[in-house]
Amino acid sequence: MQLEIFQVDAFSAEPFGGNPAAVIPLDAWLADDLLQRIAEENNLSETAYFVRNGEAFDLRWFTPAVEVDLCGHATLATAWVLFEQLGEQAEVLRFNTRSGELRVSRAADGLLAMDFPAKQPQPVDIPDGLLSALGLPGARALYRSDDFVVVIDDAARLDALQPDFAALSAFEVRGIAVTAPGRDRDFVTRWFGPRVGVNEDPVTGSAHTSLAPYWSERLGKRVLDCEQGGARKGQLQCEVPGNGRVIISGRAALYLRGTVFI
Template identity: 40%
Template structure:
């Protein structure tokens, strides 16, 4: 196969376009600066770089401006490419990254749905920052903190209506911000404002924080979620101890070859 590059949309759903990711299949890892330059050239929310690392695949993820420590949609896109194009006979695949190992498997009910096994990032309740309500343009019900700040609102309509000044929000709070509320047709909805001072279309890793919160609130381990960005995305989630299982669909938009 001469193709080594794929553009795939992850966490798609009916009427939902998901989050685009680049997937670059490498024979061996590149220098960090080179991967960063390629991600900048591709200019997608994230580009995943993946290579055969012996007993599993190595993986790293880059936005156009920085490396990220964990990327759900980039992992889903990569697994989709590996399991649908590179080796369709496989049922599952393992990745090695800087924080440990990740496991992705086909769903037992639907082999096109892939299940990501990620570490949970439970949030802790914190005091509301003084400027938060003004920055968001609405009054939060609760504020929690993990790697990102988790802001809870009353309704899906409030989450959808938000129009914050994202650079100001990130600059004053100093972290990414997840905003969430009960969903009208799913268990919960969310939006995610990232350290890149933009809104992320669909954020798998954010659900590693969302799930511990919503499982605690709703009392059920299996939940259905949507990220209500302009592109929109759908996730089928389960909390299992210290792990969060993220289920979703992906599709390849284009494929070709990168020449260095």
């Protein structure tokens, strides 16, 4: 069997930036264990698979270790492949996922805009060992949604983080986002997910379904300019329209197109 594969750098206008994702179109679903083994072999933070279903697409995402409920950058990569490589003519793509229907549309200036459900992170006490595992001396606050959201006040501290990933994997959340006001962005973030097989994700679109509502309320802004990453960074624009949704927009660039042989 041969499958077409695309590797796309999402949330970047050029290759070698943003977050790489593999995208594999399928005519019909393969066995789950085979989908997982392909994702493990790809060894990227996410491999996305899609199957056309009428006028929509069924979409699933796999890390090298597990299938996940929501992935922003691989959704952006999938939409980019459909629009730019496979000639999809629809103005809005509809994806059926484990997180409900997601829509991606062509926006201004070459951006792709993803319409995701918003999640309001809730304040929680900082558990023992979390800050030491991150290598942080302190934090302004901690919130929880799918992830822990650790808020700090100095963006410069983000670059210096050297987490203990084994210690972080003990916390029963999908991942840990550390976020701060940006110097030339509204906010900046790094995201760590050793529990789902991704020590650090360069750009985590799904995390911004919680980050954007927090920063929108704190800064009093509906449209936010954001950046995520450590050595490798990507850029996002987030809009919080107040209707329970978050619009996450970004660019993408093709790195590789090839064939998987199984």
